[in-house]
Amino acid sequence: MARIFNPFTFILLFTAGSATAQGAALGGGHKFLGDTSLVGLSFEGLNSAYVRQAAREGYELSNGAQVDLAQWYSPRFPNLSATFETWLSPRVSLLWGGSLGEKGEKYAIGPSGMIGFSINHPLGQRSWLHLQAYGRFGGALRESSCVGDYGAIGGVQRVNCRMASSFLPPAQTLDYLWNEPPVRDGQLKLSYEFRF
Amino acid sequence: MANLNLAMNFGSDPKEKPVALHKKIIDFAAISAAGMLLGGCLSTTSSMPAEMRPWMSGDVQTAWSKGYQGQGTTTTVVDDYNAAPIAGALGSTSQNRPHGDWTSTQAQMIAPQTNVRKIDFDSAANSGYSLGSGLNVISNSYSVRGSTSANYNNLPVLERTTIDHGRNGTAVVVKSAGNDGRAFDSTNGSGLKDVFGTEMIGANSAIFVGALTSNGTTSAKASMAGYSNYAGSNGQVQSQFLVVGVESAKTGLAGTSFAVPIVAGYAAILGSKFTNATPTQIARQLLNTARTDTIQGYSPAIHGQGEASLSRALAPAALQ
Numbered sequence: 001m002a003r004i005f006n007p008f009t010f011i012l013l014f015t016a017g018s019a020t021a022q023g024a025a026l027g028g029g030h031k032f033l034g035d036t037s038l039v040g041l042s043f044e045g046l047n048s049a050y051v052r053q054a055a056r057e058g059y060e061l062s063n064g065a066q067v068d069l070a071q072w073y074s075p076r077f078p079n080l081s082a083t084f085e086t087w088l089s090p091r092v093s094l095l096w097g098g099s100l101g102e103k104g105e106k107y108a109i110g111p112s113g114m115i116g117f118s119i120n121h122p123l124g125q126r127s128w129l130h131l132q133a134y135g136r137f138g139g140a141l142r143e144s145s146c147v148g149d150y151g152a153i154g155g156v157q158r159v160n161c162r163m164a165s166s167f168l169p170p171a172q173t174l175d176y177l178w179n180e181p182p183v184r185d186g187q188l189k190l191s192y193e194f195r196f
Numbered sequence: 197m198a199n200l201n202l203a204m205n206f207g208s209d210p211k212e213k214p215v216a217l218h219k220k221i222i223d224f225a226a227i228s229a230a231g232m233l234l235g236g237c238l239s240t241t242s243s244m245p246a247e248m249r250p251w252m253s254g255d256v257q258t259a260w261s262k263g264y265q266g267q268g269t270t271t272t273v274v275d276d277y278n279a280a281p282i283a284g285a286l287g288s289t290s291q292n293r294p295h296g297d298w299t300s301t302q303a304q305m306i307a308p309q310t311n312v313r314k315i316d317f318d319s320a321a322n323s324g325y326s327l328g329s330g331l332n333v334i335s336n337s338y339s340v341r342g343s344t345s346a347n348y349n350n351l352p353v354l355e356r357t358t359i360d361h362g363r364n365g366t367a368v369v370v371k372s373a374g375n376d377g378r379a380f381d382s383t384n385g386s387g388l389k390d391v392f393g394t395e396m397i398g399a400n401s402a403i404f405v406g407a408l409t410s411n412g413t414t415s416a417k418a419s420m421a422g423y424s425n426y427a428g429s430n431g432q433v434q435s436q437f438l439v440v441g442v443e444s445a446k447t448g449l450a451g452t453s454f455a456v457p458i459v460a461g462y463a464a465i466l467g468s469k470f471t472n473a474t475p476t477q478i479a480r481q482l483l484n485t486a487r488t489d490t491i492q493g494y495s496p497a498i499h500g501q502g503e504a505s506l507s508r509a510l511a512p513a514a515l516q
Contacts, residue, residue, distance in 0.1 A: 062485045062511045148512035153466075153473045153481045165511035167469050 040083035045099030046112045046139025046183045048079050059165040062151070072146075072161055075102035079109060085118070093118045095134050106146070106161050107178060112138030116186070128193045135186035143178035220317050222276050222295045222338045223372040223453045249286065249305065251443040253411045253458075256306060256506065268471060269464040270328025272313045272367075273300040273335045273457070274320075274358065284449040298449060299337045299457045306461025309468070317354060324357035331467030331478060332367035334358055335460035337453035339374050340392035344383060348395045355392045362399035365476040368463040371396060372452040373406040373437070379428025380404055380437065397432050401475040403463075403482065404437045404500070405455040411441035412490030412503050419492045420499065424452050427500040437500020438486055462506045469510055485509045 044052075055073040060066055083097035098113035116134020123129055146161035148154075148170055160173035168176075275296030283292050286302055293301075296314060304312045311328055317338060340355055348356060362369035371393050376384040381397060383389045396402040406426055412418030418441055420426060427437040440458045444450035459482065466478050473481070486502035488494040494502060 060508055060511055061515065062481075062508045062513045064487070064489070064508065067515060146515050149514040150470070151481075151513045153477045154470045154512075159512070159515075161515065164515050165507060167465060167510060169469050169471060170512075 035087040037085050037087075038082060039085045039095075040081070040097065042081045043078035045079035045081045045101065045109060046136060047109050047141040047178075047180055048102065050141065050178065051075075051102075051104070051107055051109070054162055057162070061165075067164075069162060072106035073104050075104050078102060081112075083114065091120045095132070099139065101139070107141065107143045110138055110140040110182065112136060112183065123192075126195045130191045130193060131189070132191075133186065133188045135184070137184050138182045140182040141178045141180040145174060145177060220276070220321075220338050220340055222279060223375050223451050249446075251286070251441075251446045252306065253441065253506065256461075268330040269307070269310045269333065269467040270313060270330055271303050271307065271310045271333045271335060271460055271464050272315060272325065272328065273303055273337075273460075274315045274317050274354065275299050275335075275337055276318065277314060277316045278318065282449070284447055286447055286449070290448065295337070295453065299335060299453060302454060303335050303457035303460045303464075306458055307464035307468075310461070310464040315354070321352040321354050324353050327361070327367060330471075331464065331473070331475065332361070333460045333463045333467070333475075334361060334367050334369045335456050336369065336371045336392070337451075337456045338372065338392075339390040341384070341386075341388040342391040344387070344389055346389070346391045348391075351391060351395070359392070359395050359399065361475075362396045362402035365400035365474060367401065368460075368467075368475045368479050369396060369399065369402040370456050370460045370463065371402060371404050372456045373404050373425040375423040375451050376425055377423055378425055379430070380406075380425045380433050381428055381430050397430070397436070399436075401479040402436060403459060403479050404433065405452060405459050405504075406437065406439045406499070407442040407450075407452045407455040408439050408491070408503060409441070410443055412487070412492075414489050417490055417492040418503065421450070421452075423450065424455075426498040427496065429497055434496045434500045436483065438483060438504045439491070439499050439502065440504050459504055462504055462509065465506060466509055481509050485511075 051073050055070040058066055058068045079099050079102035081099035083095065086094040088094055095116040095118060096114065099111060101111040102109050114134055114136045116132065118130065118132045121129045145158045146164060147156060148159040148164045149156050154170065157170040158174060159170035160176055163173040163176060166173065273296065277294055277296035279294045281292035281294055282298065283290060284298055285291065286298065286305060296316065300312055300314050304310065313328060315325055336358060340351060342350060348359060358369055361367040373380050374390055374393065378384060381394050393404060407421040407424040408418035409421050410418045420439065421442060427434045438459055440455045442450060442454045462482060463478050466481060467473065482504055483501045485505055485508040487505045487508065488502040490503050491499050
């Protein structure tokens with residue numbers, strides 16, 4: 001599985017319009033605890049996308065019966081992810097949150113966290129510079145194998161569930177089991193806002 | 197005295213020359229040959245780039261995408277490499293090539309990494325041949341016709357060698373059904389039977405291949421090509437009989453000749469996945485996993501086990 005490790009992506013974003021750019025990346029928030037707002041809530045955590053893709057796939061057994069990978073690659077409880085923003089001053093806020101992780105019959109994703117900050121600096125009456133940075137960690141992905149019965153031609157063998165009908169010998173498919181270490185990446189974003 | 201001739205199994209033009217003793221007939225409807233014959237009988241090509249063509253089943257693309265293209269196997273294509281060139285287009289351009297060139301190229305296109313060996317059926321008629329490395333597949337797109345009394349002992353050494361490999365289970369032997377539009381084990385209009393083919397009825401690792409007019413799907417079922425011989429009422433033949441699509445409209449090539457290399461390529465691909473499987477197990481896997489739901493009016497007496505399905509042959513029977 002190819003995973004993009006993105007230590008620090010630098011984005012210079014110019015926006016012009018009446019809408020505020022604050023919170024554009026993380027969404028508008030709802031203040032619920034003093035100066036803290038919930039700015040993001042989803043059922044997707046780190047590495048969840050790989051699993052969701054696998055759950056949409058399937059193939060036929062040798063007798064034509066359909067194998068639906070969703071049975072093994074759907075979480076028992078979705079990976080609940082939340083992001084909060086705590087305002088430390090009118091111009092500086094702390095971004096923090098994480099996900100609980102998820103587990104299906106053939107995989108598990110560990111919990112993950114994120115922490116960062118956001119700074120808004122006015123350049124004039126109608127223009128601002130926004131700096132946002134955050135880091136993410138955790139979300140290790142592990143996958144377990146299936147047992148495939150290939151009958152007389154191949155016997156009973158451990159095999160990667162997703163690749164049991166591929167052209168790879170069953171033993172070789174085990175090399176492609178997900179075994180993703182915890183993620184450590186982050187993002188740095190600089191944006192300019194002009195209101196008119 | 198037994199009377200034999202060889203026939204290449206081209207499809208829509210199942211013309212046969214007047215039967216001559218020990219004359220072979222390719223089973224096609226268009227042919228070609230550029231085999232550089234080593235020692236008068238053999239040449240090899242080890243690989244070619246994988247290129248999906250419209251005449252191939254979608255299964256093949258799936259196979260290649262996983263990187264398995266028949267590596268570690270040997271496919272021996274016994275054919276006529278000196279026949280008059282035939283016009284066809286397996287690739288993007290039309291060419292004129294001898295029958296053996298078309299069939300050997302077709303086998304290599306299906307399983308690009310198999311080691312293809314070419315044996316000319318006339319030059320090597322009186323000599324046997326040894327097997328290559330890994331799983332061996334022998335592709336035979338021709339018939340040897342003879343009188344009803346002709347048998348194994350009347351055949352040239354070359355065909356007896358091939359039959360032995362099928363009977364002994366030392367190679368997957370894939371044989372064209374023929375283009376008379378009759379039951380495989382019956383006589384043609386001239387009262388001749390395919391001695392080469394019928395001597396492999398009951399052979400452990402031999403497969404007979406007929407032609408559908410297209411690659412079948414459940415939504416667009418395929419029909420038997422009118423020229424193709426069919427399985428017939430013999431239960432043993434039915435158990436060894438497969439069909440595949442020969443998309444003549446896309447290649448200009450018709451005949452059970454061009455069904456054989458497809459199945460031979462499938463066998464090679466299977467051999468690259470199940471590296472410890474015997475030729476008999478490979479042959480049985482292809483036969484046992486053939487589809488019947490992609491064929492219009494499927495009948496064992498016509499289509500045998502059904503349409504060869506590479507994806508099903510590669511899949512497990514059960515998974516947990």
